[in-house]
Amino acid sequence: MMVDIHKAALWQAVVECDRKYDGIFYYAVKTTGIFCRPSCPSKPPKRENAVFFFDRDEAVQQGYRACKRCRPDLPLSAYDPQQEVINNAKHIMQLEYHKPWTLQSLSQRLGVSPYHLQRLFKQRVGVSPKQFLKQVRIQQAKLLLIKGEHSNTEICFSVGFTDLSQFYRCFRQATGLSPQAYKRSKTRPRGKAK
């Protein structure tokens, strides 16, 4: 039987999603019947519901099922749960850029803490989720401007900006041009450029 001080260290690793401990131990959740790697991006269980195993077969023998997110049943090298969180976050923002995402609502959707998401995203992508979302929105706005079927106001709101001056500011920051000037630069008749 594990002594309490030992368990406290394991619990700490679970709370911090510490990858150093992946492959070293697993934790199972009594209430859900699922077992995870320490780095699993899922919300940690209540402390009293966590059980620790050093051997995953032992967890399986006791009736616990492998978590679908951190896949403790796969070899360690085959799975990177943190990259999966990043990929999902990007995917959501690329498909649903028009929705009013906040760090809070995005992390809730992904089932991770806002702090964890912010830190991990910046680490792996180089910008914050908020900045990434802005880039996606500007990209969409550019496409719509080139298409030329909508007014700036329509474009602003349809890509997810909530006020026009913010849209103009972000657009200029990203492209160095106003939406109007950008549109002109892209729709200028061939042969007459420059």
Ligand SMILES: [Zn+2]
């Ligand atoms: Zn898990």
